Amino acid sequence: MTRNTLLHPTRRNLLLTSGAGLLAAALPGHVGAQAAPIKIGFQLHRTGIGASYGRWYERTAQAAIKLINDGGGIGGRPVEILFEDDATDPKRGSEVVDKLTQSDGCDVVMGTLFSHVVIGSAPRAGELKVPYLVCSEGYHVASGMLNRWTLQPGITDVRSQIASMAPWVSANLGKKVTMIFPDFAFGHDHRDFFTAAMAAQGGEVIAQIAIPPTETSFTRYFPQIPAETEVLYHVMVGPAVLTFVKELGEFYGSGAKPPFFGFIDSLEAVDTATPGLEFLEGSYFWEGHNRVKPADAGEHEAAYRAAVGVDDNGASVSDTADVATYSHMFSTWETLFAIKAGMEASGYTGPTDRQKFVEAMEAMADLPYGIERPQGAKVFNGKTHQVFGTQNISQVQGGKLIRVHQTSMADGAYKDAVDYTTMSF
Amino acid sequence: MKVWALHLALIAALFTAQFVLSPYHTTNLARIMVLAIFAMGYNLAFGYTGLLSLGHALLLGAGMYAAGLSAQLWGLAAGPALLVGTLAGGTMAAAVGLLALRTAGVSFMIVTLMFAQAGYLTILYFAPTTGGDEGFTVAAAGRTFAGFDLATDTPRFLSALALFAVGLLVSLALVRSPFGRTLVAMRENEERSRMLGYNPFAVKLAALTISGLYAGAAGAAYALLFGYVGASFATIQYSILPMLYVLLGGAGTTLGPFLGAALMFALIEVASGLTTAYLFFVGLALVALVLFAPKGILGTIRERWVKWLP
Numbered sequence: 001m002t003r004n005t006l007l008h009p010t011r012r013n014l015l016l017t018s019g020a021g022l023l024a025a026a027l028p029g030h031v032g033a034q035a036a037p038i039k040i041g042f043q044l045h046r047t048g049i050g051a052s053y054g055r056w057y058e059r060t061a062q063a064a065i066k067l068i069n070d071g072g073g074i075g076g077r078p079v080e081i082l083f084e085d086d087a088t089d090p091k092r093g094s095e096v097v098d099k100l101t102q103s104d105g106c107d108v109v110m111g112t113l114f115s116h117v118v119i120g121s122a123p124r125a126g127e128l129k130v131p132y133l134v135c136s137e138g139y140h141v142a143s144g145m146l147n148r149w150t151l152q153p154g155i156t157d158v159r160s161q162i163a164s165m166a167p168w169v170s171a172n173l174g175k176k177v178t179m180i181f182p183d184f185a186f187g188h189d190h191r192d193f194f195t196a197a198m199a200a201q202g203g204e205v206i207a208q209i210a211i212p213p214t215e216t217s218f219t220r221y222f223p224q225i226p227a228e229t230e231v232l233y234h235v236m237v238g239p240a241v242l243t244f245v246k247e248l249g250e251f252y253g254s255g256a257k258p259p260f261f262g263f264i265d266s267l268e269a270v271d272t273a274t275p276g277l278e279f280l281e282g283s284y285f286w287e288g289h290n291r292v293k294p295a296d297a298g299e300h301e302a303a304y305r306a307a308v309g310v311d312d313n314g315a316s317v318s319d320t321a322d323v324a325t326y327s328h329m330f331s332t333w334e335t336l337f338a339i340k341a342g343m344e345a346s347g348y349t350g351p352t353d354r355q356k357f358v359e360a361m362e363a364m365a366d367l368p369y370g371i372e373r374p375q376g377a378k379v380f381n382g383k384t385h386q387v388f389g390t391q392n393i394s395q396v397q398g399g400k401l402i403r404v405h406q407t408s409m410a411d412g413a414y415k416d417a418v419d420y421t422t423m424s425f
Numbered sequence: 426m427k428v429w430a431l432h433l434a435l436i437a438a439l440f441t442a443q444f445v446l447s448p449y450h451t452t453n454l455a456r457i458m459v460l461a462i463f464a465m466g467y468n469l470a471f472g473y474t475g476l477l478s479l480g481h482a483l484l485l486g487a488g489m490y491a492a493g494l495s496a497q498l499w500g501l502a503a504g505p506a507l508l509v510g511t512l513a514g515g516t517m518a519a520a521v522g523l524l525a526l527r528t529a530g531v532s533f534m535i536v537t538l539m540f541a542q543a544g545y546l547t548i549l550y551f552a553p554t555t556g557g558d559e560g561f562t563v564a565a566a567g568r569t570f571a572g573f574d575l576a577t578d579t580p581r582f583l584s585a586l587a588l589f590a591v592g593l594l595v596s597l598a599l600v601r602s603p604f605g606r607t608l609v610a611m612r613e614n615e616e617r618s619r620m621l622g623y624n625p626f627a628v629k630l631a632a633l634t635i636s637g638l639y640a641g642a643a644g645a646a647y648a649l650l651f652g653y654v655g656a657s658f659a660t661i662q663y664s665i666l667p668m669l670y671v672l673l674g675g676a677g678t679t680l681g682p683f684l685g686a687a688l689m690f691a692l693i694e695v696a697s698g699l700t701t702a703y704l705f706f707v708g709l710a711l712v713a714l715v716l717f718a719p720k721g722i723l724g725t726i727r728e729r730w731v732k733w734l735p
Contacts (some may be wrong), residue, residue, distance in 0.1 A: 002646055046701060071485055084697065085697060085701065085703070089657060089662075090560065090653060090655050091647075091657070091658070094651060094653065095453070095456065097447060098452055098453070099449070099694075102447070102448060102449035102452075103449045104445075116558055116559045116560055116655050116657060118655070119556075119559050119560055119561070119562060119653065119655070120560065120653040120655055120657075123562050123576070123651065123652030124651065124652070125575070126574045126576075137561070140559065145561070145562060146562065183549065183550070184549045184552065184557050184558040185556070185557035185558050185559040186558070188552055189556065190580075203637060212546070213546070213558075214542075214546065280436075294444075329515060353681065354574045367702055
């Protein structure tokens with residue numbers, strides 16, 4: 001004989017039934033509020049030579065995603081970000097674009113800093129017809145080397161950055177410049193663009209000293225610096241940069257020396273007050289975004305720093321020895337907000353709308369200052385797929401980088417080299 | 426007969442895989458096959474002849490740049506560009522071999538490493554042509570073969586498979602030929618081979634040149650199938666990788682390079698999905714390999730169970 005559980009419920013049945021009832025009552029509301037998330041893939045330099053950038057790019061991107069989701073997501077849909085290590089290697093980078101797109105089902109993919117990874121990955125993004133939004137600052141996007149699916153909406157390219165330095169350098173530091181640069185593509189960009197920009201300002205690059213990429217000691221190159229040098233422009237990068245600065249200091253000693261101008265790429269994630277770098281006191285650096293919060297910083301600067309977890313000196317709030325790659329990492333934040341704007345403008349619903357998304361991005365122009373763009377207002381050039389913004393020049397004062405000048409966007413303007421909108425998808 | 430059947434079965438299985446696997450895994454399999462071609466060449470030099478080279482990245486890079494630049498500068502289509510790349514790898518290997526084979530053992534490793542480093546720096550030095558450290562993308566016109574667009578999944582996979590199949594069968598024929606036995610003789614006892622009338626220098630140079638043809642073909646295939654040519658492929662990392670593939674799969678086994686490349690690829694793929702410290706597990710796997718299967722997977726299988734494995 002079976003017992004009628006409806007008339008004689010057990011304690012277990014009662015709990016099960018009431019639990020199921022509660023769940024059923026709660027479920028419709030929950031389902032209604034949660035649309036499928038938009039997935040953004042992030043090709044991250046977690047290992048390899050770009051790892052110090054990768055660490056901070058991840059933190060910045062996470063903070064931006066949190067803010068976007070707290071504000072209702074993209075088009076009312078929550079946003080999910082998936083990071084995948086590209087080992088700062090172009091072969092792996094291309095595989096990561098594939099994985100994020102085809103295996104993880106990401107709607108768009110973001111690429112990070114190192115140019116060779118971006119150039120190696122862009123063909124695969126083009127084949128997969130997935131929007132590939134890069135933060136590499138390389139000129140390869142605006143030069144026309146890549147394809148219609150690759151855009152750089154979050155950071156000014158290096159050609160514009162370099163060109164915008166020339167007016168201030170020639171007006172304030174001197175007109176006869178000696179350049180010391182690594183003898184590979186990054187250094188060659190500086191050599192070519194800055195030389196041309198100085199000539200346009202009536203200045204002159206009187207010596208170009210290329211340092212082989214495997215060099216570990218630099219003293220023997222310094223005697224090549226002409227005595228009439230009025231400005232020394234240096235853009236060394238990589239593990240040997242601290243040796244470079246130290247040996248340059250030893251070379252000049254306490255004697256007369258020309259003012260130094262460099263790009264902070266040399267010292268991203270490095271504390272300028274590090275023992276051995278005292279020689280940098282008084283020298284000037286390009287900064288995309290000022291590491292040390294300027295006294296006249298915009299109203300959104302504090303909120304951005306708080307969200308990412310960076311103090312007013314550009315170090316982690318939880319570890320002051322952990323200095324941020326502050327000059328570049330805003331690009332991931334601003335790219336994510338550009339993605340949000342592009343998706344909302346195109347009415348993006350899924351991968352079938354990827355082309356509409358790219359077209360909406362190409363239609364963007366003025367990007368005003370706001371929490372979406374804490375580095376500053378920008379203008380996006382839809383034809384070249386490149387964004388342009390203001391740049392900063394800082395001086396090391398008391399071991400800290402203090403802003404002394406901000407460029408205008410016109411300082412870094414150059415003629416378009418490509419019109420991606422005429423290319424097919 | 427069963428040896429040939431085994432190899433043909435692998436080729437048939439790989440052909441069938443494209444109908445079973447997702448597009449993502451099919452593309453990855455194409456990548457693995459290209460890497461396996463590189464490793465097969467390395468295996469002929471190292472696994473069979475005993476030439477432990479640390480300079481194979483130079484040969485891979487020679488093939489890659491020769492194919493990519495000839496497509497870019499002269500407008501060659503993929504077929505001729507592949508041929509140019511393959512020959513470039515072989516020619517470079519012969520040139521390096523003429524000098525490096527005057528040494529042996531650790532000295533050979535160091536000399537080949539230095540040649541590779543010189544090659545890498547040469548690529549950087551001629552940046553206006555080579556793109557320097559950034560490299561360059563191969564235009565669509567250079568990625569067509571007999572009217573097929575190699576940037577699309579099926580032509581890319583079939584091209585990689587065809588190249589892999591040719592490489593595998595040639596490798597098998599080679600190691601089973603009298604010449605192949607001479608290679609092994611060089612590895613096992615060079616002096617005794619010399620006393621038997623062989624010219625070790627000539628045999629090793631031939632082995633290295635053939636190895637270079639494989640590396641050149643792999644480099645050219647990567648450029649044409651995946652559309653990128655870059656200096657990073659000429660760095661030391663790409664001299665180490667084929668060695669790891671061969672050691673993992675089994676040095677001196679014809680199928681070992683493919684198995685090693687596939688397992689290493691899969692290990693990175695799976696481990697990177699589980700943890701950010703995936704390289705730790707890759708290292709752990711290699712340590713385990715050295716401790717428990719120093720002859721590699723197929724080398725161990727051959728030693729213990731399947732004696733007829735080539």
